[in-house]
């Protein structure tokens with residue numbers, strides 16, 4: 001699905017994944033299209049799959065593995081294992097305001113890295129004129145896409161809806177790798 005939207009939002013794609021592996025596969029494909037300076041904002045409830053998605057991105061980028069939920073660490077840098085950009089993985093869940101983001105100085109690493117921010121909506125948009133917004137939602141599995149926010153289950157194979165939207169000049173068109 002591709003549609004034109006206001007506010008610099010050029011397109012939005014929607015995918016359904018049947019499990020964590022498929023979410024990572026989608027992210028891996030996207031990861032191969034990313035370059036230094038790119039900013040991604042990941043949204044979705046606790047346990048929706050933001051970190052799972054980031055693991056796939058890391059594979060696509062070819063950075064050092066070991067992407068985990070940064071419980072106490074706000075920022076983790078995963079260095080490139082080749083010639084590509086590093087991956088800067090941020091969890092903004094505990095941040096109260098965009099001013100606190102400035103304290104961790106992401107601008108310093110932005111130019112040489114792909115920056116991925118979980119819970120970044122409303123926090124980090126000012127870092128770049130362009131961004132990808134990724135939203136993960138759990139579907140009930142019924143075609144009417146009723147959404148639930150109870151992520152109590154530990155199941156690795158649940159259906160998720162993954163929406164990816166492109167904002168700003170860098171994302172005038174969706175990356176080919178998204179199919």
Ligand SMILES: Nc1ncnc2c1ncn2[C@@H]1O[C@H](COP(=O)(O)OP(=O)(O)OP(=O)(O)O)[C@@H](O)[C@H]1O
Pocket residue numbers: 017018019020021023044045046047048049050051052053069118154155156157158159160
């Ligand atoms: N289709 C799916 N896509 C992604 N994750 C899935 C899917 N189905 C089940 N899961 C499971 O859901 C959980 C997602 O956890 P993850 O840590 O990625 O969420 P999160 O959004 O980063 O949470 P938090 O807000 O706590 O950081 C994992 O246990 C994963 O295996």
Ligand SMILES: [Mg+2]
Pocket residue numbers: 050051052069070118
């Ligand atoms: Mg997470």
